[in-house]
Structure formats: C-alpha cells, structure tokens
Amino acid sequence: MGEFKPVDLFATRRDWDENPREAFRAYVGSIEFVQAGKRGKNGADTIRESSAAVYISMFERFMTWIETRNRSFTSVTQEEIKEFLDLRDENGKTRLTSKIRMVYVRLLERAYEHLNVDSNPAKNLAVGREEPFRRGKEKAKVILKVDDIQRLMESLPAAPAWNENSKNKRQRGWETRRNRALIAVLIGAGLKVSEAASLKLRSMKPKRVDGKIEIDLEIWDGTGTGMKHTAVIEQFAVPEIETWLRELGRMDLPSDLVFPGTIDTADELSKPTIYRLITKTLDLAGINTAHSGGRTLRNTYAAQQLASTNDIGKVGEKLGHRERRATEMYLDAAKKFAEDAV
Template sequence: MAQDLFETHYFWKTAPVEAFSAFVKTEDYLKLSRRTTSREKEDETSRPLRDSSAQVYIHMFSRFARWMARENLDVFSITAAHLRAFLEYRESEEGKPPRALTSSIRVRYLRMLERVFAHLQLQPNPARHAAFDVYRTPAAGRDKPKAVLSPAQHAEFMRALPSAPPLVEEDMDNPSWKRRRDRAMLAMMLGAGLKVSEVIGIRTASVGVMDTTGSIPVTITPRSVGGSAKHHETQLRPFAAREVTAWIAERKMRNIPGELLFPASLQGGLLNKATVYRYVKETLARAGIDVHRKGGRTLRNSFAVRELESGGSVELVGQFLGHKKRKSTEKYLLQKPGTTLPD
C-alpha cells in the first residue's frame, strides 16, 4: 500500500501500526526528532533511521496499539491521562511474567509518541504533558539530588530578593545600588535560567528588547563565559523582567565603565562566583525554602521545568539552556517542581 495512504487520519485511526510503520521510515519522522537552530542549514539531511532501529520503534508502537485497542481508544482520542495509564500497564509477552516499564523505556515511549502526535498536529501534545507525571527512582548511594522550586516557591523567592530602596538621583553615592544590582541578577537567574558563570559575565548588549508578551531575549556568548559555553539565546520571563530593566536603566545613569551588566563595583570588574552562590543561599533562606542544593543550579533547574510545563518543547528549552544534547533537557521531563532528581 502506498506510503502516502497512511498519512490520512483514516488509516492512523483504523490501522495505526501500519501507519506508524510507514511514518517511522520517513524524513518527517527524523525532522521531528532533529534539533534545528538558525545556524543550521535548512536543507540539511539526517542519516536514515537504521532498519533495526525502525523495527524496535514499530515493536514499541505495536504494544501501544494493542493497549489502545484494549481500551477502545485511537490516536486521536488519547489524552495525557491515557498515556500515564499506558506507561503503568504491564503486558505479558511469550509467557513471561508482566514487568513494569523502566524509566528509560518510558522516556523512549514518550519521545516516540510525541513525534507521532506532533506529526498529526494534535494540540496540546498529550505525550509532552504526560511526561511531567513520570518519575525516575533515584539509584541508592549515587548522585546527589537536584532541586527544583515549586510555583509557590518561585513567588516566595522573588519576594525574598534583597531589600533595596528605590533609586534617587540626588543620592547616587548610596551603597544600596549593590542590592538593586543583586535583585536584578538573582531575578535573571530564575527568570532566564542562567548559570552563575553566565550571569556574572553577561554583557549589557546581550539583553534585547522586550517583546509583546513581556519577555526579553538574552544572548549568551562564549566570550561572556570565557569560551566555555556555546552561543545561545534564552528568554527572560515577565515576572523577572522589571528588576532587570530597572537595573539596566540605573547602570546607564551611573555610567559604569565596561560592558558587564552586573559589575562588582562602580568601576566595573567581575563578580566572584562564590559571592553569587552566597546571595542565592541567603535569598532561599529568607524565603524559607529548604532545598538540598542552595546554589544557582536550583534556579536554573526551576527555569527549565517551568518552561517545559508551560508548553515549551524539549528542543526549545534545550536551546534556552544551551544544551548540546537532547537528553540533557529530557531529564527535566521526569522532574516535578518541589522535588529532587539525580543529576
């Protein structure tokens, strides 16, 4: 049967395994898994999926199709709740006792199904939403857990930013400028997902113009972190933008020399990383937030999970974070705010 025949909704509904078997061998399937940036060529081609890999995916989808038939469902009626139920389903194979799916297999299923639903243009994508309720069990005796703030803790953190009086032009010598700088810096870390090394080295020119949603593009360059990061762009979200724009205006008014957005002194200079870690720890303490890790990484983790839960794709959030590999971002799909997960 011709491949394009299986591109119709009718065949995805009535013959899902055959439809998927045709789809998994197409360039469209590869494109949906490919991370594309503005610096990549639009006509770039990927290596064809190996036949052995395609057969593995077909086997996996067949299992999903059997479950759908058992539940009287089809690909167009699937919800995130259905997918969570499927991932908990234990199917016996060839007389073997039923076994639960491992965390890594669950992730593979969700990645595969996310592509299917994206191809069928189903919005919201149920596989993406189901991912937030999939949990990984930490291996005993390995890896310290990473912390992620809940939405309520986000708000508490912002309320606990260093207290600072408003800027008064007649009182430019008041040392309270440092606290306003620190408020903006901490807000940017939580609101844009910057690492400590990135936020202390970011340049004023790296902050763009606010868009109609209230977000501000922020560019991270290798130069700003001593060549140890890839060039990428993130978004400073509206809840944190006011602190940053206020500081940018004050910095300009003070005519601070150099390019650093958050200088160590009024003469410029780079802040010490340990100082920033201390600021984060102190703010978490003022907010009454007790997490295993009290450094900048917790704020970055929280940004990543918040973006994914807001509907951002793994590829997009990976670009915001400057990740080189998709799997670095996928681990956040297994994270629930207010909990911990192994690094």
C-alpha cells in the first residue's frame, strides 16, 4: 500500500455515509486497519497492495448493493448484511462462497468497529455464522476411485485428431481437443476451475525428466487461501496437454490463454462452461458422485498425492495452500483413496 494515509480524514459517520468508498479506501490505507486485523496482531504494519485491492473491490460491491436499497453505510442492519451474504443466482445457488462470506463479515465488522457504532451489525453476525462455515469444512471430501480416474480419461470428449502436418492453423474440432486437455489438467494437476480458466502459456514449464510438467501459478481469490505456487501435472495427463499445446502454438490466437474461450478474442472460457464440461464427462464415464464439479477432481488429486507420498508439506505446496491444516483436511480422503486402491 505504500505510505499510510491519515485515517482521520474520513473518520466520521457522516464521511462514511456521504463518501463511503473514499472513506473505506482511507481506512484500508491506515495503520488502524492493519492493527485491527490478524496481521497487525502479529506485528506487521503493512498489507499487500493486492490484498487492499481485493478488500476495496469487495466493499464497493457491498456498497453498490445497499445503495440500491437507498441505505447508507451506518444505517445498515444485520438482517440486510445477511441478505447480501445470502444472495443467490438464477439457479438458486449462493453467489458467495462460505470463505468469501467470512471475509465480508470480518471486513465489515472491522469497519463498523472503527466507527464505534453502538451496535455493530456485523459483530454478532460473525459469531453466529462462523460455526456453520466450520461445519461445512468438516464434510467428507467427495473423491473418485483409481478406476474412476482411468474411466474419466477414457471418456474424454471425442474429437478428430489434430493433423500436425496440415497447413491449416485452426483445424476442425479444436474446441473439443481443448476440452480434453482441460479435463486432463484438472484431474492431473488438481487445479481450481478459476486457475484453469485463467491459465497462461507463460506459466507452463518444459516437461521434466520424470515426464511431468510444472505450472507456475499466482492466484488471488479474495479468501486469503491461495498463494503463488507450482502445480505439477502427473504423467497420465501429460500427453493430452502436450498435444493441445503444440496445436495451440500454431493457431496464432490473440491471447496467452492455455484454454481460450474463443479463437477470435482474448476471452477466458467461462467457469459455468467448465463445470458443465466436467459433469458431462463424468456422466459419459458412468461415474456418479454426490458432487460432480471441479472440486471433486481437485479433491481426488489431493487424496491421490497424499496417499502416494504421505508428505503433507509438499502436497500443500502443489495445491497452493498457505496453511498446513488446509492440506490436512484431505487426510481422511487420502486414506479412503488408498483403501479403494487395494
């Protein structure tokens, strides 16, 4: 963030009601904000610019919503915060993940505490909602069995083979061949759907002597759980991505995306499209799971890695976990994976 701003420039309730975005920016850039958070308690006196940008974006989203209700920041009630956190899309799914909701609760709690409001509308909400979030983390991880992984790879979308000797740079069936490589990377490297959607060619490293491929990733999703890390594509998934990368290198596209949404623009492949692709491929493989999204493939990768190496530290590095406990959550799944493999 650089030099801290004097927070008293936007320290009154009137400031936060008349210029909430400016007031919040000043607060995020203050030492008071840092000291109110976990990092401040640990002795740090700065926050990363990327973190500040995420907090500001989140606050602006919240303000945009409450302004549609003709409410000011200091007049917001706990019920209104709950309503915002529980917003749902057209399919009835919550727009915010449990982790993002927790970040919102803590962020708003700090802002209202800074203003010394008589009844902090986010404080009791934090106490009331954290426990359900924790219970959600304790649910058993949905994973595929060893045989399921093989069936999944055998059920990748069928496409005409790419002709490496053809002069045609953009051959028929390129989208399906892209989809094959995408599924292979999701199950073979444990990437999040968001990581795969934004994956750049410059992140891909040459194949190692052991036949695996490394991917350098730096993802910030607003939860504080992601970090710069190196994912590894396992050998069984390498042929699909290698073939696709050779084809992609000759397509002369306007973007650096590994899995572009189109060939004429720099648009990413949308996450809903990826989720539908995963579900369709699992269906084709005859695999029935409680959840058929990208999380199942990531869970499977994590469980397989822990079952084969029993190295929590190294597996956590591959997954991009900041804390050891995030990787330890897969230990039961790893045990189940190993038992099913016998």
